Amino acid sequence: MKKLPGVDENLQKILDSKMDEVPARRKAREAFKDIQLNIDHILFKTPCDGLEMKESYEMNSRGVEIFWKSWRAKDLKPKALVFFCHGYGDTCTFFFEGIARKLASSEYGVFAMDYPGFGLSQGLHGYIPSFDMLVDDVIEQYSKIKENPVFKSLPCFLFGQSMGGAVALKIHLKQPKAWNGAILCAPMCKISESMVPPKLVVHMLTAMANLLPKNKFVPTKDLGEAAFREPKKREQTEYNVISYKDKPRLWTAVELLRTTEEIEQKLEYVTLPLLILHGEADTVTDPSVSKALYEKASSSDKKLELYKDAYHALIEGEPDETITQVLNDIVSWLDDHSLKHNQSS
Structure with a gap:
């Protein structure tokens, strides 16, 4: 990990430790959470007065400890619930904190979780043994929240970013009637051709993945440079200390490619209300697929x-x-769709 400005020797040691397993990630997040929230970024300037935020760890049916978090306005019934699906390598405890505060202050109940192997949830960092199993883990966690009697009558929306867009679409395809809509931000329905290795390399990597699934071997371009237009904001991603920044693990890369190919074949089966948001200059996920x-x-x-x-x-x-x-644009769409639902019910 490169040296972060304003970080003393003890904090740097925490950063430099191996984060393959969750105890090291949880220690790093605990040490840096106040520093993160004071970064000079528009998302961290969202006021949180009057908001109630809760963090929790919960064992799922597979015996994996899942981290999840909620944000909602105190003493106000939410207009609707928003369930977040984060991107590859990411967590729901960094930039999403500011996004969630914005939505909660607009009177939405917001829920987010870290997938197994990402952020503060248990599992080998950055490893996806099965994308379908990951999706089932998200369905299980979010179903428990939706079944809370306090929330039962409220409309529920999925919000997926990048790989989380693929997670949200897979959730919808598995639960076609369970959701009132989805917001998909630069969804990973297809990885941009510029980010995928040549076909021959893909065949070689797939063969190697069967032998060495957890190895970090897949050649990739700098995602930060490709994803962040503003250099200052790109530098601030270094403070996302528990994000997965190494080369993708072999089996993870195979699962991501397989999933995008599958979703691309099933676009016509998507039936729920959609808000799709994409940057025209996106070279990570392809805007043409949106x-x-x-x-x-x-x-x-x-x-x-x-x-x-x-x-x-x-x-x-x-x-x-x-x-x-x-x-x-997101809040306006949510307001419109929550109102429609509440008027018709």
Whole structure:
């Protein structure tokens, strides 16, 4: 880990420790959470007065300890619930903190979890043995929350970013009637051709993945540089101390490629209300596939917002005015769809 400005020797030691297993990640997050929230980034300037935030660890049916967090306005019944699915390598405890505060202060109940192997949940860091199993883990966790009698009558929306967009779509395909809509931000329905190794290399890596599934071997371009348009915001990603920043593990890469190919074949089976957001200059996930999703989805209620010159990290790495615009577009869509649901029920 490179030296972070303003970080003393003891904190640097925590950063330099191996984070393959969850105790090291939890220690790093605990040491850095106050530093993170004081970064000079528009997302961390969202006021949190009047918000109630809870963090919890819960053992799932597979015996994996899952970290999840909630944000909601105190003493107010939410208009709806929003369930977040984070991107590859990410966690729900860094940039999403600011996004969640914005949604909670707009009177939404927000829930987010770290997938097994990511963030503060148990599991080998950055390892996805089965994308379907990961999706089932998310369904299990979010179903428990939805069944709370306090929330039962409220509309529920999925919110997926990047790989989380693929998670959200897979959840919908497994539970076609369970959700009232989905917000998909630069969804990973297809990895951009510029990010995928040549076909011959993919065949070699797939063969190697069967022998050495957990090895970090897949050649990739710098995701931070590709995802964040503003250099200062790109530098601030270093403070996301528990994100997975190494080369992808072999089997994880195989699962991601397999999943995107599968989703690309099933776009017409998507039936729920959709808000799709994508940067036109995104070189990580392909904006043309968001256009294809918009055109092929069977949803009668769907909207595609393309942002000129914007990169992959639409809500974290763009100029402040773009970030504000994207967040306002999300809240406006949620307001409209929550109102429709509450009027009809």
